[in-house]
Amino acid sequence: MQIIIKNVNLINPQQKLNKKTDLLIESGIIIRIGDIDISGYSDAEVYDFNGKYCAPGFYDMHVHLREPGREDKETVISGCNAAAAGGFTGVAAMPNTTPAADNAETIRFVKEKAQNHLVDVDPVGAVTMERKGESLAPMLELSEAGAVAFSDDGTAVKSAGILRKAMEYTKMINGVILEHCEEESLAGGAMNESEVSTHLGLPSIPTIAEDLIVNRDIILAEYLDSRIHISHISSKNAVDMVRQAKKKGIKVTAEVAPHHFSLTDESVKGYDTNYKMNPPLRQQKDLDAMIEGLKDGTIDCIASDHAPHTIEEKEVEFIYAPNGIIGLETQLGLVLTELYHKKHLSLEQIVEKLSINPRKVLGLKVPIIKEGELANLSIFDADAEWTVDIKKFKSRSINSPYGGKKLKGKPVAVINKAKMFTNGEMKSI
Amino acid sequence: MPLTTKHLLGLEGVTREDIQLILDTATTFREVLERPIKKVPTLKGKTVVNLFFENSTRTRISFELAQKRLSADTVNFSASQSSTKKGETLKDTVRNIEAMKVDMIVVRHESAGVPNFLTQISKANIINAGDGAHEHPTQGLLDMYSIREKYGKLEGLKVCIVGDITHSRVALSNIYGLKTMGAKVSVCGPASMIPWDIEKLGVKVFSRIDDAIAENDVLNVLRIQLERKAGASIPSIREYHNFFGITRERLEKHSKKPLILHPGPINRGVELSSEVADGPYQVILDQVTNGVAVRMAVLYLLGTMN
Numbered sequence: 001m002q003i004i005i006k007n008v009n010l011i012n013p014q015q016k017l018n019k020k021t022d023l024l025i026e027s028g029i030i031i032r033i034g035d036i037d038i039s040g041y042s043d044a045e046v047y048d049f050n051g052k053y054c055a056p057g058f059y060d061m062h063v064h065l066r067e068p069g070r071e072d073k074e075t076v077i078s079g080c081n082a083a084a085a086g087g088f089t090g091v092a093a094m095p096n097t098t099p100a101a102d103n104a105e106t107i108r109f110v111k112e113k114a115q116n117h118l119v120d121v122d123p124v125g126a127v128t129m130e131r132k133g134e135s136l137a138p139m140l141e142l143s144e145a146g147a148v149a150f151s152d153d154g155t156a157v158k159s160a161g162i163l164r165k166a167m168e169y170t171k172m173i174n175g176v177i178l179e180h181c182e183e184e185s186l187a188g189g190a191m192n193e194s195e196v197s198t199h200l201g202l203p204s205i206p207t208i209a210e211d212l213i214v215n216r217d218i219i220l221a222e223y224l225d226s227r228i229h230i231s232h233i234s235s236k237n238a239v240d241m242v243r244q245a246k247k248k249g250i251k252v253t254a255e256v257a258p259h260h261f262s263l264t265d266e267s268v269k270g271y272d273t274n275y276k277m278n279p280p281l282r283q284q285k286d287l288d289a290m291i292e293g294l295k296d297g298t299i300d301c302i303a304s305d306h307a308p309h310t311i312e313e314k315e316v317e318f319i320y321a322p323n324g325i326i327g328l329e330t331q332l333g334l335v336l337t338e339l340y341h342k343k344h345l346s347l348e349q350i351v352e353k354l355s356i357n358p359r360k361v362l363g364l365k366v367p368i369i370k371e372g373e374l375a376n377l378s379i380f381d382a383d384a385e386w387t388v389d390i391k392k393f394k395s396r397s398i399n400s401p402y403g404g405k406k407l408k409g410k411p412v413a414v415i416n417k418a419k420m421f422t423n424g425e426m427k428s429i
Numbered sequence: 430m431p432l433t434t435k436h437l438l439g440l441e442g443v444t445r446e447d448i449q450l451i452l453d454t455a456t457t458f459r460e461v462l463e464r465p466i467k468k469v470p471t472l473k474g475k476t477v478v479n480l481f482f483e484n485s486t487r488t489r490i491s492f493e494l495a496q497k498r499l500s501a502d503t504v505n506f507s508a509s510q511s512s513t514k515k516g517e518t519l520k521d522t523v524r525n526i527e528a529m530k531v532d533m534i535v536v537r538h539e540s541a542g543v544p545n546f547l548t549q550i551s552k553a554n555i556i557n558a559g560d561g562a563h564e565h566p567t568q569g570l571l572d573m574y575s576i577r578e579k580y581g582k583l584e585g586l587k588v589c590i591v592g593d594i595t596h597s598r599v600a601l602s603n604i605y606g607l608k609t610m611g612a613k614v615s616v617c618g619p620a621s622m623i624p625w626d627i628e629k630l631g632v633k634v635f636s637r638i639d640d641a642i643a644e645n646d647v648l649n650v651l652r653i654q655l656e657r658k659a660g661a662s663i664p665s666i667r668e669y670h671n672f673f674g675i676t677r678e679r680l681e682k683h684s685k686k687p688l689i690l691h692p693g694p695i696n697r698g699v700e701l702s703s704e705v706a707d708g709p710y711q712v713i714l715d716q717v718t719n720g721v722a723v724r725m726a727v728l729y730l731l732g733t734m735n
Contacts, residue, residue, distance in 0.1 A: 195626035199441075201541040201563025201601060204625065271542030315520055317540035319561065 002044035028418025057089025061358035062303035069098025076113035082395035084421040087411025090120035102126035102137040104145035118419035133158020151178035167226040181213035207235035234279035236289035255301035258334035273321035308397030336409025439564035440606035454726035472501035495724035569602030584611035592651030617641035
């Protein structure tokens with residue numbers, strides 16, 4: 001099948017590409033880039049995407065697909081549908097499933113579930129068995145089965161001792177550990193520690209819980225000359241530490257979630273559990289530091305930390321509610337609204353943080369827009385205004401604080417693996 | 430003049446006029462409590478549920494007596510006998526109770542924000558009887574009533590809350606209520622028991638009890654909750670008593686003695702010595718009596734709004 005995309009702005013900083021042109025895609029392969037006269041292709045499906053942008057497919061390196069174990073919250077397929085609807089062609093699936101992805105069987109299971117879907121699913125393996133921080137998971141075997149990185153996400157790797165072993169071990173395969181940075185003895189609160197937590201009488205998690213582990217991990221990465229990736233960074237001090245570490249040449253990378261550059265802990269007033277996540281929403285100074293970090297390159301990637309939970313789990317007392325919100329279907333809109341339209345990042349920088357850098361951190365091939373290459377593309381309208389409607393989510397869950405929010409910029413279509421998703425429908429091309 | 434609020438979730442944001450109205454109404458009910466027959470027909474036909482998800486004897490009894498003295502029909506629900514242990518959610522529990530046609534819900538819960546949550550799932554008037562370390566507004570009101578009874582005013586008084594402020598629900602209600610009424614509020618306790626950025630609420634912090642005694646008209650002394658999280662915040666009860674306990678010797682060093690309040694139950698020999706707990710400067714049992722009158726006032730004002 002042939003697809004012709006007319007008048008789209010191709011954008012890929014890695015190829016220094018930013019031009020308006022046409023694309024011919026046949027059986028999922030880019031056949032031609034340049035002016036195309038549609039009269040010569042009577043069988044082709046033609047999409048006029050005039051004024052819209054086409055980037056190498058966006059990749060969300062931090063999602064919880066919940067399968068196996070909590071298919072009531074999300075499945076690999078429903079999560080992939082949410083990713084496609086949100087403008088993403090690939091996701092990395094976190095290992096805190098039941099059972100945890102500390103075995104090759106679970107890694108293969110997740111990959112197999114997604115094999116016929118448009119969205120690439122790359123499982124992340126656990127660092128330690130059952131993510132308990134006591135003994136190493138078989139990371140070489142997990143890698144062989146398809147794990148692209150390792151994480152005990154939900155908690156930090158429990159001790160410096162075991163993390164050291166894990167960092168040494170994964171160096172053999174140039175692997176990377178994605179670290180949820182939170183010092184256990186300061187954890188357990190329901191929101192950020194600030195005058196707002198004092199005001200609300202809620203148990204709190206201080207930013208130093210994050211800072212201490214970021215610091216620990218950077219010191220280990222330097223000592224061992226190993227890689228470390230800071231997941232969902234949220235504190236100003238942590239951003240400062242990553243910036244300093246990068247200056248010293250330490251192999252540290254970082255990602256931030258859209259809620260940490262768009263909301264503060266003021267939102268917790270009202271006790272809506274859709275504002276409860278971990279790391280928690282921080283203060284304005286931290287939010288500003290996220291944007292600064294994104295601008296100067298300290299923060300490499302943007303990832304949603306898509307964390308589906310059922311209505312009945314979230315509609316409870318604040319301290320009992322589980323942490324996390326879904327984010328795949330609001331992420332691109334938030335990035336464009338909060339970062340592009342507020343003139344913090346250019347579209348090129350956004351493509352780097354949503355497509356190129358996440359794949360580089362995970363050691364994946366970055367798609368390029370070139371004749372003869374597989375079409376792995378995200379097409380988006382940077383200016384379309386829309387209102388988030390949680391009822392329209394493809395995700396199986398609706399735990400989002402952004403329902404009713406007006407956003408500027410939205411996904412239009414994604415193409416990958418000879419499939420296309422647009423206007424709410426998936427088809428083979 | 431009715432209250433401007435349908436619920437009493439906390440004292441934060443409650444207007445001076447509303448607090449004044451509750452305290453003045455409580456004065457009337459305080460007189461009722463001195464009568465041989467301590468009952469008025471004000472809330473006849475109204476149904477109130479006391480929804481206690483956390484153990485509480487005195488607050489629940491105080492509310493229940495207040496309801497009975499207003500002739501309301503009252504039902505008690507406590508977590509130990511409840512369906513929450515069987516896996517029912519709070520939302521379902523509250524909807525079930527509401528389906529039985531209740532007018533008011535008095536709720537206590539270990540999670541901050543639960544009274545707020547109840548206003549979203551129920552049409553009843555909600556009264557917060559303590560939510561986590563957030564607020565306990567009727568305690569704040571009865572404390573203010575007791576102070577006003579003694580000093581004849583609240584405006585300009587210096588009140589210090591002493592103890593484990595971090596885990597207290599009484600502290601915030603006192604801070605918000607007293608500040609609205611024009612008092613100067615401070616806290617005193619071990620630094621490990623003072624919540625983050627409390628100064629931003631406009632509160633002074635004392636770290637020496639002698640300074641707190643010297644500079645205040647009222648000390649509202651909190652119970653050190655031995656059964657709760659206090660354990661990790663201080664080295665020992667002995668050390669707490671030695672450095673923060675209020676004793677006769679400490680009070681006698683100062684010519685002007687502050688009024689001593691305590692929300693009860695007292696740990697004698699910990700936050701207060703027995704001599705002080707039974708001594709001339711305290712109004713602890715008056716607080717208990719006033720508590721019934723204040724709760725009658727709140728129930729009456731909210732229950733007769735419509």
